[in-house]
Amino acid sequence: MIKFQNVSKCYGHTAILKNISFDIKQGEFVVLIGPSGCGKTTTLKTINRLIEPDNGKIFIDGKDITKANPVELRRTIGYVIQQIGLFPNMTVEQNISIVPKLLKYPKQKCQEIVQDLLALVDMPYEENAHKYPTELSGGQQQRIGVLRALAASPPIILMDEPFGALDPITRDSLQEEIKRIQKKLKKTIVFVTHDMDEALRLADTIIFMNNGKIVQMASPEEMLQNPADSIIKSFLGKHMDNGNGVPKLFAEDFMKTKVFKVPRTSRTLECIKLMSSKDVNSLVVLNDDDTYLGTVSIEDIKALGKPGKEIAELVTNDVITVSRKEGAQIAFDKLLSSKSNYVIVLNDNQTVAGLITRTSMAKALGEALWGEVL
Amino acid sequence: MSFIEFVSKNYNEILKSLVRHIELVGISILIGILISIPLGIFLTRHKRVAGPVLALAGTIQTIPGLVMLGFALVLIGIGMLPAIIVLTLYAILPILRNTYTGITEVDKSYTEASRGIGMTNMQTLFKVEIPIALPTIITGIRLSTVYIVSWATLAGLIGAGGLGDLIWTGLSTYNTKYILAGAVPSAILAFILNGLIGLLERILTPRGLRRSRI
Ligand SMILES: Nc1ncnc2c1ncn2[C@@H]1O[C@H](COP(=O)(O)OP(=O)(O)OP(=O)(O)O)[C@@H](O)[C@H]1O
Ligand SMILES: [Mg+2]
Numbered sequence: 001m002i003k004f005q006n007v008s009k010c011y012g013h014t015a016i017l018k019n020i021s022f023d024i025k026q027g028e029f030v031v032l033i034g035p036s037g038c039g040k041t042t043t044l045k046t047i048n049r050l051i052e053p054d055n056g057k058i059f060i061d062g063k064d065i066t067k068a069n070p071v072e073l074r075r076t077i078g079y080v081i082q083q084i085g086l087f088p089n090m091t092v093e094q095n096i097s098i099v100p101k102l103l104k105y106p107k108q109k110c111q112e113i114v115q116d117l118l119a120l121v122d123m124p125y126e127e128n129a130h131k132y133p134t135e136l137s138g139g140q141q142q143r144i145g146v147l148r149a150l151a152a153s154p155p156i157i158l159m160d161e162p163f164g165a166l167d168p169i170t171r172d173s174l175q176e177e178i179k180r181i182q183k184k185l186k187k188t189i190v191f192v193t194h195d196m197d198e199a200l201r202l203a204d205t206i207i208f209m210n211n212g213k214i215v216q217m218a219s220p221e222e223m224l225q226n227p228a229d230s231i232i233k234s235f236l237g238k239h240m241d242n243g244n245g246v247p248k249l250f251a252e253d254f255m256k257t258k259v260f261k262v263p264r265t266s267r268t269l270e271c272i273k274l275m276s277s278k279d280v281n282s283l284v285v286l287n288d289d290d291t292y293l294g295t296v297s298i299e300d301i302k303a304l305g306k307p308g309k310e311i312a313e314l315v316t317n318d319v320i321t322v323s324r325k326e327g328a329q330i331a332f333d334k335l336l337s338s339k340s341n342y343v344i345v346l347n348d349n350q351t352v353a354g355l356i357t358r359t360s361m362a363k364a365l366g367e368a369l370w371g372e373v374l
Numbered sequence: 375m376s377f378i379e380f381v382s383k384n385y386n387e388i389l390k391s392l393v394r395h396i397e398l399v400g401i402s403i404l405i406g407i408l409i410s411i412p413l414g415i416f417l418t419r420h421k422r423v424a425g426p427v428l429a430l431a432g433t434i435q436t437i438p439g440l441v442m443l444g445f446a447l448v449l450i451g452i453g454m455l456p457a458i459i460v461l462t463l464y465a466i467l468p469i470l471r472n473t474y475t476g477i478t479e480v481d482k483s484y485t486e487a488s489r490g491i492g493m494t495n496m497q498t499l500f501k502v503e504i505p506i507a508l509p510t511i512i513t514g515i516r517l518s519t520v521y522i523v524s525w526a527t528l529a530g531l532i533g534a535g536g537l538g539d540l541i542w543t544g545l546s547t548y549n550t551k552y553i554l555a556g557a558v559p560s561a562i563l564a565f566i567l568n569g570l571i572g573l574l575e576r577i578l579t580p581r582g583l584r585r586s587r588i
Contacts, residue, residue, distance in 0.1 A: 102493065
């Protein structure tokens, strides 16, 4: 989707970007991170041609971006900046619909876009559309900043430390929202930050830069396990175990992904058959949209179930759930203090990622002590 | 003869002078706006010439009005034209300076955002920079106007008419009623125009940009 080919940029005699090459896939959430002044913003701005590189080429969907008209190019790429930059002379509605208007969308369509987008971030249209930016909180302003970038449905969105100026709680919820929106709308996002927590939370791929070069480009897990450089280790900081090289582990590192799941509409008999054929004594029950509903055990079915009954009626919720990015230690604590033999690991979107059983925990502890055990 | 009687007796003459005064002010402010706003915008795009041009405009401002009128009289003669030229020259600086600083001081985050989302330079100018700078620009117009209302009284000296005529007549004949008949309306005019333009400024400032005023 976005391809950098030996991109360089100098200011005077100082090289700011040194021969940068990378590939970003469609739908990928890429986070650029690195120390201040390492060239993150410069890299980002070369994508929408706010900065022109001296050397090298950048392609979007295989097309050299220098062949496109920069103004038209920018209208197809969302852009969110740290200072938010909502136009103070325009209302929320006018701010959001500015790019659709530049693209000459009909009025009706512009208004629909604004309504849909405001709904996406839970800001009711009636209440917010006619406010001016100064009448919103910082977090609300940046939500509108994000919506402005989304308005003309660009496939790519560039974000330069968009949440850097927000308080931690607001930042958390905006991070969650942007991740959700990215998944839902399948956007390719290039996101600049200098906060490793943020990078680990959001990224599919992290690009770590230093001194105008890419030090490492890897998934968060990979970067945690094999940081390519001491500067990356120092950025990972608290995510590493006091620098002894043992990366911090998450629930997802120990879970079994083979989970027997049934839809809520399954009948009791089918469930019993499944359990006996797979030799398990409980099943995970899913809602219609694949999100986690609860579990059902063979005892419950035997005690309460009538043949042909919908399984949803027997579902219980006493099994504890953790998110896949929950620290492994916390997940273990929860498992040990729970009555059941396992905890369910959920993805951010509440679908089931896997489960951690007492056995898989014991195995993990064994590995930590003695290395790989079979 | 009281001042009131004087006014009612010379009502027509005073009214004529007032109208002429308004004409002088209106025309020179209008031309001043037409020159200064585009020039100010031009300077924000060519910052290197901005310094010299603003300095030149500032220098013009420091030349005493009488001297300027003298030049105009010598070079162009008497009547409205030289008066309007001189007044326009004086009207330029406050509007020019406020247009320039108003636009220059628009926060970079707005112009960066507008470019980044795909506005052309013209769109950035008209949709973002000018609206945000508008209160400052109108303040410049207000300052110019108040200022020109008083400078315009000098125009009477070179036969351009206006309320200055009455004042100069009064001064040369030691007739305070004439002086008052020129001075009082011009003071009221300045006051009213100041208020009207201030009101316009408030109306044209979008709610999102309104600050509490001192
Ligand atoms: N217009 C410019 N002229 C000269 N040097 C510049 C210019 N813009 C940026 N630089 C320099 O380029 C380097 C990289 O800047 P850039 O803004 O890309 O850094 P960054 O990684 O985004 O840093 P930060 O985390 O502080 O935002 C910095 O050293 C900066 O001083
Ligand atoms: Mg930066």
